[in-house]
Structures are given as structure tokens and as C-alpha cells.
Amino acid sequence: MSSRLIFWISNSVRILLVAMGTAAACYMWGTVIGLLLGILAMASLVLVQLFYLQRLADWLDHPTSSRLPDGWGAWTDIFSRLYKLRRGDEKNQTELTEWLARFRQAMTLLPDGVVIMDDVLFLEWCNPAAERHLGLSLTKDKGMRVTNLVRSPEFMDYIILGRYDTPLTLSFRDRKLIAHIIPFENRRQILVTHDVTESERIDMMRRDFIANASHELRTPLTVINGFLEIASLQPDLDIPTRNAHLKLMSEQGERMQRLVEDMLTLTRLESMDHLLRTESINMRGLLEQILQEAHALSAGRHKITLDCQGPDIRGSTDEIRSALTNLVTNAIRYTPEHGEIQIQWCNAPQGPKFLVIDNGIGISPEHISRLTERFYRVDKSRSRETQGTGLGLAIVKHVLLRHNANLFIDSVPDQGSKFAVQFPPAIVIDA
The missing domain is CATH 3.30.565.10 (Histidine kinase-like ATPase, C-terminal domain)
Incomplete structure (x- = not known):
């Protein structure tokens, strides 16, 4: 049975009881007295309803499940249902608060910078990585325009052109960043920054290492190949010259061996898998x-x-x-x-x-x-x-x-x- 039907039945029963009481009073004490008693009874019912309506209004001003009033009659069911709804809302609100806390903690721990802006680029929130990358401060800069905080011509052009489908490579505050703006909802945008300074440095070191290693190996290889070519073109070289060539080739071969051994040693020392055994x-x-x-x-x-x-x-x-x-x-x-x-x-x-x-x-x-x-x-x-x-x-x-x-x-x-x-x-x- 629905609450609406219960409400109507309970109120109909009360009105019927008042009517029957009024009829009985008219029969016993006359029509005038009976009608007066009936009017008083109806006024009491109305006052009770007004009393509970006032209590409901007071509660709606500060809706907490702990101070929900008790009811009488149909109001018992109404307040009971309100209590269940309020408890459900408080549970959902608690879960939402916990989820938001976990979300913010996860955003805080991200190595990439995350900046949440409104549709006109005013700062709403940012994580510590974004503060480091872009020199922002959430406590001081919240509500300020991000383009006024990140003063970079490249970033300004990226914002003005609005070509957000392509990330921006940005040099800012002695860092090399990849920035990407992602529109979401109707009035908010997310700016994501990824710091590639270290990876760029490692790539440059790797390129320099390969170039230097190639250069270092080229010299002894040139010497050895040159003497081998001489030996093949001039098989009748005198023994002292041939021995001198062999000595130089041996020295250059030892130099290459030392170079390769040192490179292998460096690679082993830099390897994360090479644990230190004391x-x-x-x-x-x-x-x-x-x-x-x-x-x-x-x-x-x-x-x-x-x-x-x-x-x-x-x-x-x-x-x-x-x-x-x-x-x-x-x-x-x-x-x-x-x-x-x-x-x-x-x-x-x-x-x-x-x-x-x-x-x-x-x-x-x-x-x-x-x-x-x-x-x-x-x-x-x-x-x-x-x-x-x-x-x-x-x-x-x-x-x-x-x-x-x-x-x-x-x-x-x-x-x-x-x-x-x-x-x-x-x-x-x-x-």
C-alpha cells in the first residue's frame, strides 16, 4: 500500500470520527453544542497539522537526520520516509567526499601537472606537479587567469589558436614541458603538463655517447685497416717496417679493447638490475x-x-x-x-x-x-x-x-x- 493511500485513509478516518462524534454530541446535548464540539475537534486536527508543518519547515532549514522530529498519525510515515531519504543522502555525500579525497590525493601524487580552469582560463585547482612545472601556487593564484601566470609567448599562441588536438612543446623555467589542454564539461578545461627535461637530457647523453664512442673507435680502426691495406698491397715489406706496423696495430687493438671494457663497465654500473653486493x-x-x-x-x-x-x-x-x-x-x-x-x-x-x-x-x-x-x-x-x-x-x-x-x-x-x-x-x- 502506497504512502499516499495511507495518508488519505488515515485522514479520512479522523474526519469520519469527528463527524460521528459531532452527530453523537448533537443527539445527546443538542445541535448547537454538538456543532461547537465538532468545530473544536476539526480545529484541533488543523492545529496538529499546522504544528507538524512548522516542525517540517524548521527541519528543512537545517536538514540533518539526527534532528528529524517525531510524528503522529500520517506524519509518522512522512518523517520515517524523510529520515530514510536523509540517511541515504548523507551516505552518498560521505562516499562522494571520500571519493573526491582519493581523487585529489591521486592527482597530488601524479608526476604530471594537472590544472583545472574554467572557460575563460581562470585557475580553479592544480596539483603540486603543476605548481613545480609552471610556477603556480594554488593558495595564492586560485581565481587568477592562467595566461597571466604562465608568461610564455608559445603558451599564449597555443591558447589563442585553440588547436588543442596537438600537444605543445614548451620551454619554461629551465624545463622542457609537453602541455596539452583538454576541454571537458561546458565551462571547464584541463591543462596537463609532462616534464621531459630529464628524458631529453638522457637522450642527448645517449646521442653524445654514441657519437663519442664511434669517434674513439674510428681512429684505431682506421690505423689497423690502413696497415692491413698496406700489408696486402705490399707483401714484400721489410721485416722492421712490418714489425713496426704490427706493434702499432697491437697498441690500437688494445686501446679498442680497453674502450669496450670501460663502456661495458659503465653500462653495468648504470644498470638498475646490477645490485651492489657488499x-x-x-x-x-x-x-x-x-x-x-x-x-x-x-x-x-x-x-x-x-x-x-x-x-x-x-x-x-x-x-x-x-x-x-x-x-x-x-x-x-x-x-x-x-x-x-x-x-x-x-x-x-x-x-x-x-x-x-x-x-x-x-x-x-x-x-x-x-x-x-x-x-x-x-x-x-x-x-x-x-x-x-x-x-x-x-x-x-x-x-x-x-x-x-x-x-x-x-x-x-x-x-x-x-x-x-x-x-x-x-x-x-x-x-
């Missing part, structure tokens, strides 16, 4: 091995000393050996004959420290910040003489990054250089 490293034993290799490379042309006073550490033995050997090898290669090279391993308040100090040719200040770049050379002709690959310090940088260590370079031209590796205290093995 072990106990006997630093005195490791440094004595490096000292022996240094003496062999120097062949008596330098004075090389070792002072080992530092502790043993935990790390990758192969990686640490490679990094420290590269630093010592560079010192030998760029220190003239009869020069002096000091190798030191000591403990410091900031953690254990490795130093290589030489009195060699030194490095100009403008080159120091770029020394760890791949294939970067201060003097290319000098590097060819010393048979360097140009990747040694890049390998050192990546090894130290994996061990949370830092490289410090102090050098003065024609006076010498000091390369210091500062390891963190946590790497030390307690005695």
Missing part, C-alpha cells in the same frame, strides 16, 4: 695491490708512496678497486717523469678518506666540473699519448654514487692535483 674489504691489501700496479705502469719514472692508516670497509671489492685504480693511473699518466705521487688512506671525522696527490701538470679551474663526463678530455692530444679512454673518471663517479661517497678535486695548473674520495662513516667495519 663484502669486507681489506684496504691495506687492496692498496698494496694498487701500488704494485702503479709501479708497473710507472716503470720507475715516478716516486710513488703509500700511507695506509685507515680502517677496513664494506663495499664491492671490484668496484672500489676499479675506482681507486683509475685515480692512481690518471695521476701517473698526467705526471711528468721524476714526479711524485702520494697515495693516502686515512680516517676522518666525516668518514674514511682516500687521497691521490701528485705534482703533475694540473688542471685549469674551468675543466674541473666536467672531468667526470664521458669522453671529456682537458687535452685531447695528451690523452692520446697517455692511451686513456676518456671514461675513467665517469666510472669513478658511478662507483662512488653506488657507495654513497663523494669525489673532491683540487688542482692548480703546473703545480699538481689532489683527488679526494670521502666515504660515509657507515661503510666502516668496526674493529
Whole structure:
């Protein structure tokens, strides 16, 4: 049975009861008294209805399920239904609030910038990524026109032309962004920004690496192919000339091998799948091995000393050996004959420290910040003489990054250089 039918039946019954009561009163006490009593009874019913209408009006001003009034008669069913509707609305509102909170949290965590604007480009909301990309502030800039906040001719042209089907590549605030405006609803638009600065930098590094590697490999290959062509065209070359050619080809082949090995080492160090496997490293034993290799490379042309006073550490033995050997090898290669090279391993308040100090040719200040770049050379002709690959310090940088260590370079031209590796205290093995 519907609520409307119940309402009409209940009110009809009350009116019928009043009419029957009035008729009975007229029969018992006369017509005048009976009609007066009937009028009073009807007035009471009307007053009751007005009372509950007033309570309903008061509730509608502040509709909460907790303060919904109780009813009488048909009003009981009306208030009961209102209570159910209100509870349903409160549940839906709670769910909507939670959904909006989750949505905003998800938008906040997005790496891409999201800006919500109205149809005239006034800022309504943006996430932290958009604040970083475009220099916006939601608390300060809300309600302001986005084109007044993002002052870029490229962005203005993109807005004016309105060709939103094609993304815009935008250089802004030392970042390279891909911006795309997506209209939604009738009076709102979404601006999405994607930061490609890092990917562009990595692509450029990759292109430079391939170009430099190709250049480095081209020289020894040209030498080897040239001598092979000579050998094939002149099979009767005298033995001293042929031996000289073979020696040069062997040197260039070894140079290519070192280059390929260094490139493979760099690739392995940069790989996310190549996990750091730490072990106990006997630093005195490791440094004595490096000292022996240094003496062999120097062949008596330098004075090389070792002072080992530092502790043993935990790390990758192969990686640490490679990094420290590269630093010592560079010192030998760029220190003239009869020069002096000091190798030191000591403990410091900031953690254990490795130093290589030489009195060699030194490095100009403008080159120091770029020394760890791949294939970067201060003097290319000098590097060819010393048979360097140009990747040694890049390998050192990546090894130290994996061990949370830092490289410090102090050098003065024609006076010498000091390369210091500062390891963190946590790497030390307690005695």
C-alpha cells in the first residue's frame, strides 16, 4: 500500500470520527453544542497539522537526520520516509567526499601537472606537479587567469589558436614541458603538463655517447685497416717496417679493447638490475695491490708512496678497486717523469678518506666540473699519448654514487692535483 493511500485513509478516518462524534454530541446535548464540539475537534486536527508543518519547515532549514522530529498519525510515515531519504543522502555525500579525497590525493601524487580552469582560463585547482612545472601556487593564484601566470609567448599562441588536438612543446623555467589542454564539461578545461627535461637530457647523453664512442673507435680502426691495406698491397715489406706496423696495430687493438671494457663497465654500473653486493674489504691489501700496479705502469719514472692508516670497509671489492685504480693511473699518466705521487688512506671525522696527490701538470679551474663526463678530455692530444679512454673518471663517479661517497678535486695548473674520495662513516667495519 502506497504512502499516499495511507495518508488519505488515515485522514479520512479522523474526519469520519469527528463527524460521528459531532452527530453523537448533537443527539445527546443538542445541535448547537454538538456543532461547537465538532468545530473544536476539526480545529484541533488543523492545529496538529499546522504544528507538524512548522516542525517540517524548521527541519528543512537545517536538514540533518539526527534532528528529524517525531510524528503522529500520517506524519509518522512522512518523517520515517524523510529520515530514510536523509540517511541515504548523507551516505552518498560521505562516499562522494571520500571519493573526491582519493581523487585529489591521486592527482597530488601524479608526476604530471594537472590544472583545472574554467572557460575563460581562470585557475580553479592544480596539483603540486603543476605548481613545480609552471610556477603556480594554488593558495595564492586560485581565481587568477592562467595566461597571466604562465608568461610564455608559445603558451599564449597555443591558447589563442585553440588547436588543442596537438600537444605543445614548451620551454619554461629551465624545463622542457609537453602541455596539452583538454576541454571537458561546458565551462571547464584541463591543462596537463609532462616534464621531459630529464628524458631529453638522457637522450642527448645517449646521442653524445654514441657519437663519442664511434669517434674513439674510428681512429684505431682506421690505423689497423690502413696497415692491413698496406700489408696486402705490399707483401714484400721489410721485416722492421712490418714489425713496426704490427706493434702499432697491437697498441690500437688494445686501446679498442680497453674502450669496450670501460663502456661495458659503465653500462653495468648504470644498470638498475646490477645490485651492489657488499663484502669486507681489506684496504691495506687492496692498496698494496694498487701500488704494485702503479709501479708497473710507472716503470720507475715516478716516486710513488703509500700511507695506509685507515680502517677496513664494506663495499664491492671490484668496484672500489676499479675506482681507486683509475685515480692512481690518471695521476701517473698526467705526471711528468721524476714526479711524485702520494697515495693516502686515512680516517676522518666525516668518514674514511682516500687521497691521490701528485705534482703533475694540473688542471685549469674551468675543466674541473666536467672531468667526470664521458669522453671529456682537458687535452685531447695528451690523452692520446697517455692511451686513456676518456671514461675513467665517469666510472669513478658511478662507483662512488653506488657507495654513497663523494669525489673532491683540487688542482692548480703546473703545480699538481689532489683527488679526494670521502666515504660515509657507515661503510666502516668496526674493529
